[in-house]
Structures are given as structure tokens and as C-alpha cells.
Amino acid sequence: MSDRITGTTVLTGLLGSPVAHSISPLMHNASFAALGLDYAYLCFDVGTDRLKEAVEGLRAMGARGWNLTMPDKNLMCQLADKLSPASEISGAVNTIVNDDGVLTGYTTDGTGYMRAAEEAGFPLPGKVMTLLGGGGAATAILVQAALDGMKEIRVFNRKSPTFDRLSAIAGQLNRRTDCLVTVHPLEDTEDLRASIADSDILTNATNIGMAPHTDACPIPDASFLRPELIVSDIIYNPRQTKLLQMAKETGCPFFNGLYMLLYQGAASFELWTGREMPVELIKEKYFAE
Ligand code: NAP
Numbered sequence: 001m002s003d004r005i006t007g008t009t010v011l012t013g014l015l016g017s018p019v020a021h022s023i024s025p026l027m028h029n030a031s032f033a034a035l036g037l038d039y040a041y042l043c044f045d046v047g048t049d050r051l052k053e054a055v056e057g058l059r060a061m062g063a064r065g066w067n068l069t070m071p072d073k074n075l076m077c078q079l080a081d082k083l084s085p086a087s088e089i090s091g092a093v094n095t096i097v098n099d100d101g102v103l104t105g106y107t108t109d110g111t112g113y114m115r116a117a118e119e120a121g122f123p124l125p126g127k128v129m130t131l132l133g134g135g136g137a138a139t140a141i142l143v144q145a146a147l148d149g150m151k152e153i154r155v156f157n158r159k160s161p162t163f164d165r166l167s168a169i170a171g172q173l174n175r176r177t178d179c180l181v182t183v184h185p186l187e188d189t190e191d192l193r194a195s196i197a198d199s200d201i202l203t204n205a206t207n208i209g210m211a212p213h214t215d216a217c218p219i220p221d222a223s224f225l226r227p228e229l230i231v232s233d234i235i236y237n238p239r240q241t242k243l244l245q246m247a248k249e250t251g252c253p254f255f256n257g258l259y260m261l262l263y264q265g266a267a268s269f270e271l272w273t274g275r276e277m278p279v280e281l282i283k284e285k286y287f288a289e
Contacts, residue, residue: 110144112264
């Protein structure tokens with residue numbers, strides 16, 4: 001790295017708290033090096049209390065762009081000068097592009113999910129999805145999938161403050177896209193069973209099943225699945241959640257969240273550099289299944 005940093009090196013990075021565990025510096029810096037790009041990616045532990053100052057500093061210093069993780073995604077949406085349609089609807093930004101001091105906000109988690117699904121052999125436009133969860137990642141998937149032409153998305157979330165926020169986003173998507181979006185209580189297991197029964201894909205975007213709670217599963221049992229159903233879990237730790245184990249035993253095609261993580265980063269990389277991330281190299285180095 002030391003001989004790569006010069007007087008002209010372009011700054012990119014990650015703001016959030018915590019950030020020390022992030023894989024993003026590895027994948028971006030390895031990609032810059034592989035393509036011979038004079039860029040560097042650093043992590044900055046900045047919570048919402050100092051986000052505005054940090055953003056003004058990065059803008060003044062001419063950083064090319066940065067990623068945002070929790071808890072900064074929503075506040076960054078208010079600080080950006082312009083927003084992509086997905087950020088405008090979801091109220092969240094995970095990528096900023098700085099064009100001569102003008103900050104445009106994007107959210108690439110949803111595009112990452114769509115590309116991962118396509119690569120797994122399941123292009124989603126025209127399909128019906130049952131989506132579990134309504135937090136940041138679920139919202140990003142919901143919004144992008146609707147913008148990209150899914151036929152119908154039924155979102156299930158427990159009755160919590162998230163529910164009303166989701167209903168408002170569903171209203172916007174129903175007005176602005178041809179996708180039919182409905183929001184349902186996760187507690188209504190018969191409604192959930194009926195929804196899964198005529199969906200093409202079931203997507204878990206809740207925390208349920210994430211390490212260390214690997215025995216937990218967002219659906220009551222395997223009778224909710226059938227072999228034709230595509231099952232995806234955006235959790236990547238563990239690689240195979242209890243839901244995905246159930247899917248495997250039922251004979252369903254399935255995929256985990258690993259490549260969503262890769263492709264959200266690849267989309268940011270392309271926005272900053274105009275170049276494609278060398279994803280095969282990055283998979284080999286950091287995303288072994
Ligand atoms: P988040 O904003 O905190 O949302 C969590 C969601 O899970 C909310 O809908 C929450 O419901 C629901 N939930 C949590 N515990 C639950 C329980 N016991 N019963 C029912 N619902 C429950 O988190 P996030 O950022 O969206 O992340 C969600 C998951 O996605 C995490 O496992 C994370 O690791 C994974 N993720 C993966 C990627 C990737 O690139 N593959 C990217 C981002 C996130 P309430 O709203 O009611 O609390």
C-alpha cells in the first residue's frame with residue numbers, strides 16, 4: 001500500500017459506527033490496486049452526532065465519495081444535495097458521489113441484491129416475492145425490486161413502529177411503479193403461508209438466524225416451503241442459515257447474502273471510478289463460500 005499512496009491519490013471511504021469490522025476497505029483497495037487506479041479507501045468511525053461536520057470536511061477536501069453504514073444512512077439522505085430515485089423513496093443513502101462539491105446519494109444494497117439473484121440464476125423482474133423484514137436492508141431490496149419491475153412484493157414485518165413506515169413506502173411504490181406492494185403482519189402465519197405458497201421467491205431480510213442466534217428461523221417450519229420456491233437469505237454469517245438448511249432439505253434452489261455484499265460494493269466502486277470492480281478476483285480473495 002505505501003508505494004500506492006501519492007500526492008494525487010483520490011480519497012474514498014466508509015462512515016459509520018462501528019466500522020472496524022468492515023470488509024469494504026479490503027475489497028475496494030484490492031480492486032484499485034488490481035486496476036492501477038490512484039484511489040484509496042479508509043474507514044472513519046463517525047456516528048450521527050458528527051456526521052454533518054465529517055461530510056463538510058470530505059466535501060471541502062474533494063473526496064470522490066464514500067459509503068455510509070449504520071447509524072448514518074438516514075441522516076446522510078438529508079445532507080445530500082441530490083438523491084437517486086431509490087434513495088428518495090427509501091430515505092436512506094449508502095453511497096455518496098462527490099462531483100465538484102455536489103453530493104449525490106445512492107443506495108446500492110438493493111442493486112446488489114438484484115445482481116446477486118440474477119447471478120444465482122434467478123432474474124426477478126416479473127416475479128412475485130414474499131419479503132420478510134422491513135429494516136434498512138429489506139427496504140433497499142423492496143424499493144429496488146419494485147423499481148426494477150417485479151410484479152408483486154408482499155412484505156411481512158412484525159407489528160412495530162417499522163410497520164407504519166413500511167406502509168408509507170408501499171404507498172409511494174404503488175403510485176410510482178407498476179409493482180403491487182402490500183404490507184402484512186409477520187405474526188399472521190396463515191397469511192404468510194398463503195403468500196409463500198404462490199410466490200416465486202421467499203427472501204429473508206430480518207436479523208432472524210444471524211450469528212450467534214443460528215437456531216432461529218423466520219418461518220415456523222418447512223411445511224411453508226415447496227421445491228419450486230426460490231429461497232434467499234441476505235444473512236451471510238452463517239453462510240447457511242436455518243432457513244437455507246430447510247430450503248436445501250426441501251429441494252428448493254437457494255442463495256445467501258454473500259454476493260449481495262459484494263455487488264453493493266461493486267456498484268459503489270463503479271459510481272466513483274466509472275470502472276467495473278474485478279469481482280472474480282475479489283470473490284477469490286475475500287468471498288470464499
Ligand atoms: P435492521 O434495519 O435492524 O432491520 C432488521 C429487521 O429484522 C427489522 O425488520 C426487524 O423488525 C426484523 N427483526 C429483527 N429481529 C426480529 C425478530 N426477533 N422477530 C421479527 N422480526 C425481527 O437491520 P438491517 O440492516 O436491515 O439488516 C438485517 C439483516 O440483513 C442482518 O442480518 C444483516 O446482517 C443483513 N444484511 C445483509 C446485507 C448483505 O449485503 N448481504 C446488507 C445489509 C444487511 P422491527 O423493525 O420490527 O424491529
